[in-house]
Amino acid sequence: MIITIKEGITSTQYDSLLERIKDKGLEPNIDRGALKVVIGLRGDTKGIETTYFMVDGVESVTRVSKRYKLVSREFHPSSSVIDVSGVKIGGDYFAVTAGPCSVESEELLFAAAKAVMDSGALLLRGGAFKPRTSPYDFQGLGEKGLELLVNAREKFGLPVVTEIMGIEQIELFKKYNVDMYQVGARNMQNFNLLKELGSIGKPVLLKRGLSGTIDEWLSCAEYIVANGNPDVVLCERGIRTFETAYRNVLDLNAVAFVKGVSHLPIIVDPSHGTGVLSLIGPMSLASVAAGADGLTIEVHPDRKKALSDANQQLSPEEFDMLMRRILKLRDIVE
Secondary structure, eight states: OEEEEOTTOOHHHHHHHHHHHHHTTOEEEEEEOSSOEEEEEESOOTTOOGGGGOOTTEEEEEOOOSSOOTTBTTTOOSOOOEEETTEEEBTTBOEEEEEOSBOOOHHHHHHHHHHHHHTTOOEEEOBSSOOOSSTTSOOOOTHHHHHHHHHHHHHHOOOEEEEOOSGGGHHHHHHTTOSEEEEOGGGTTOHHHHHHGGGSOSOEEEEOOTTOOHHHHHHHHHHHHHTTOOOEEEEEOOBOOSOOSSSOBOOTHHHHHHHHHBOSOEEEOHHHHHOOHHHHHHHHHHHHHHTOSEEEEEBOTTGGGOSSOGGGOBOHHHHHHHHHHHHHHHHHHO
C-alpha cells in the first residue's frame, strides 16, 4: 500500500497519519521526492481498507499488487541515481565497470586498471572471492585479492566492485571499505545475506539469477531496500535456457521492462551474458540501445594467462575500441 501526501499537509496531520500507520502494526518507508512525499507501508495490509488512511493531508492511497513495492515506480516515480564513491549510475548517468574476472596478481590487476581507466571506465571490477562450478577451479585470492583491489583504487582512483559470497564476509569487506558489494547470480536468493546488506550503508550490485524471473529478481532487491539500503543497482547477466550455442541468453527485454516497472538503475554484463568473445561488443551496444544505465565488462591484459573465464575477457585494445563505439552510440541515443 502506498500513501501520497498532499503538498500542504500540516505537521499535526502528518504525525496523526504516522500514528494510524503504527497502530495497524505497519512500518512507514518515506520517500521525499522532488515533487511529492510518498509513504510505502511495510507489513501485512491485506485486511486494511485504503479508506482507513484517507485522512486530512492525504492525496491518495493505492494498493500495490506487486510483491516488490519500495523498488516499484508506483512508490518512486522518478529514476533513482546511485552514487558509488562519486560515480553516479542511473538517470542521466551512464557508467562502465571493467576489469578482470578474477584478481590474480598485482601486476595483472594494475595493468587492467590502468587500461580500463584510460579507455573511460569509471569503476574497477575484479573477483577476490570466486564462486566456481567445480571445486577444483581457481577460487580467487580471498583477502589478498581485496587488498590488491584497494591498492589499485588508491593508485588509479577507481572505486571497486567485487563479489561478496556470504554474511561472514561483511566485516572483511568493511575492513577494506569496498565501494560496491556485488551479489552474484548464485546468491540472488540468499535472503539472509540480502537482509544484512540492507544495513551496510554501501551500494549493492544485484545480479539476476541464472533462472530468476524478473518478479523474483525485483523481490530480492526489495529485501535489501526494505531493510534500510536504497542504493541498489540491478545487473542483467543472462539466463539459462535450452540454448547451448553460447553460455547464457542475454535477456535485453529485461532492461526495457525493468526500467518501466522499477526506479532502480539497471546495467548489463555482456561477458557473463554471452560467454563468447565475439558477442561481447555487439551485445554491449545492444544494451546501450535498450536503455541500460551502464555495463560491466571483463578485461584482462593477457587473457592467455587468465585463471578463469579466459574466453570472455576482452584485451585492453579490444575494450578501448568498444568504448569508442559505446560513447558514439550514447551520443546518438541521448
